[in-house]
Amino acid sequence: MAAISASMVKELRERTGLGMMECKKALKEADGDVDVAIENLRKASGLKAAKKAGRTAADGIVSVKVSDDNSYGVIIEVNSETDFVARDAGFMAFVEKVLDKAFADKQTDVAALMDGELENEREALVQKIGENISVRRVAVVEGGVIDGYVHSNNRIAVITQLEGGEAELARDVAMHVAAVNPQVINPDDMPEEIVAKEKEIIKAQPDMEGKPAEIVEKMMMGRINKFLKEGSLVEQPFVKDPEVKVGKLLSNASAAIQSFVRFEVGEGIEKEEVDFADEVAAQVKASSKS
Known part of the structure; x- marks a missing residue:
């Protein structure tokens, strides 16, 4: 056992808001796997969806550039090791150069984008700052009405693509996506494996026990429909006017959402958190043995 x-x-x-002993017990039963522990807790207690893991491996910033005629846009993520470097003027100037080249070339291949001058600049900046710096990803969205939004801390950026409507509406929807983080555009877009996993969790919850199969199915479908609406952009209450759903906001303007791209700094990468005092103690212990 781990x-x-x-x-x-x-x-x-x-991630769950539960007590220390309950969490410790759940982790033992899950052999130290946090995600399995969360799934088991949801099955056993009806715990709502847990927060996403907050440990991210990379700092840095995201940025967006949209053409003057709103026909295409580019979104990028450039990583540093610390938020201190992410605020450095030299680092931010480098990000702008990367963004400008990606925009000019409509380039989504990071290796091709960085080949040559930009890679030389990246290496020089690494030498100067003393931290690893990497261009992680680039996306280009083209066609229809495009606009973007970057949150004030440069950690979340979104580009939206509309059919019909105006650039201001596209930007409002991008702001909503940044704030609420929908998983898909429409309920039907939700991947089947995610729906299947959610059904499994709902069926295992305590209030389903002992009920006839048809009642369980009815209750499960009600909860699944709620889950799908909460995760779908067009079904979400618009962040600037919760009385109106995003889908209705768009249809009122004779517009429809075609796609969105949302980048959040470091998402999907885990970073080992080291306690500074423990790190120093370990170094002292190691040096005393040498």
């Missing part, structure tokens, strides 16, 4: 560390318990508590 050892249950304090950091595992801390992460599970932060």
Whole structure:
């Protein structure tokens, strides 16, 4: 059985809001796997969806550039190791150069984008700052009405693509996507494996026990429909006017959402969190043995 560390318990508590002993027990039963522990807790107690893991491997910034006629746009993520470097003027100037080249070339291949001058500049900046810097991803959206939004801390950026409507509406929808983070555009777009996993969790919850199969099915479908609406852009209450759903906002303007791209700094990458005091103690211990 995997050892249950304090950091595992801390992460599970932060993501679920449950007590320390309950989290520790759940982690033991899941052999130290936080995601499995969350799934088991949801099955056993009806716990709502947990927060996403907050440990991200990379800092840095995201940025967006949209053409003057709103016919296409580019979104990029450039990573540094710390937020201190992400605020450095030299780093931010480098990001702008990368963005400008990606925009000019409509280039989504990072290796091709960085080949030559930009890669030389990246290496020089790494030498100067002393941190690793990498261009992680680039996306180009073209056609229809395009606009974008970058959150004030440069950690979340979105480009939206509309059929019909105006650029201002596209930007409003991009702001909504940045704030609410929908998984898909329409309920029917939700991947089947995600729906199947959610059904499995709902069926295993305590209030389903002992009920006839047809009642379980009816209750499950009601909860699935709610899950799909909450995760679908067009079904979400618009962040600037919760009385109106995003789909209705768009149809009122004779517009429809074609696609959106949302980048959040470091999403999907895990970063080992090291306690500074423990790190120093380990270094002292190691040096005393040498």
